[in-house]
Amino acid sequence: MALIRIERSSPLPVEEVWRRLTHWERHAAHVPLTRITVTTPPPTRLGTVFVARTGLGPVGFDDPMEIVRWEPPAPGGSGRCRLEKRGTVVVGWAEIEVAARDTGSRIVWREDLRVRRLPRLFDGLTVRSGRLMFGRAVTGLLAEA
Template structure:
């Protein structure tokens, strides 16, 4: 399994950062050739399921996920969201942490994933690619 972490500090309030980070369709708009579809009605929370589809036309793959932990930031307290990835090709989890700071918030995205058919010897390459892709996605989501 490949694990990576991306950290950003931004001048946003915790609630606004949380709103942006948990707007699942917005994630798809930040990742090239990806569209995210929410599969469960209503507001996000535990049990919310969505799929990120990456590819062109019929050539691509689905990355289905479910929210299994949902603790929005309240007051001066941090927030945490955990996603479980349960696809045929991609499995693992992601955690999004939002913590208030003096100048805004600190966001930490941690992800651990395995890609079917990719040997563990490539975990470092996957981690570096994940940091780049999700770093750019976070920058796009969090830019005021």
């Protein structure tokens, strides 16, 4: 598996950072050729399932994910969410942590993923491209109004 770690600081309060980072459908605005559909009824909670569909026209793949840990932050506190990726192409997990800081929030996004049938020789490329893609998504989500 390829371990990816992204850290960011934001002047936003922890509750707003959490809201932005866990609005799953909005992630698609920052990931090329991807749309996201939440398949379970709101609100987001333990057991929520959503699917990221990446592709162009009929050619693509689904990346289904389930929330297996859901700990929203208390005001001024911290929160953590863990997703398990259960697709036929991409497997692994992702964790989003947010913590309040004096001047806003600190974000740590960790992702451990593997692309099925892709040799481990390509893990370095997976890490670099994942860092770029997920980093762009986090930055974009935090910048949204």
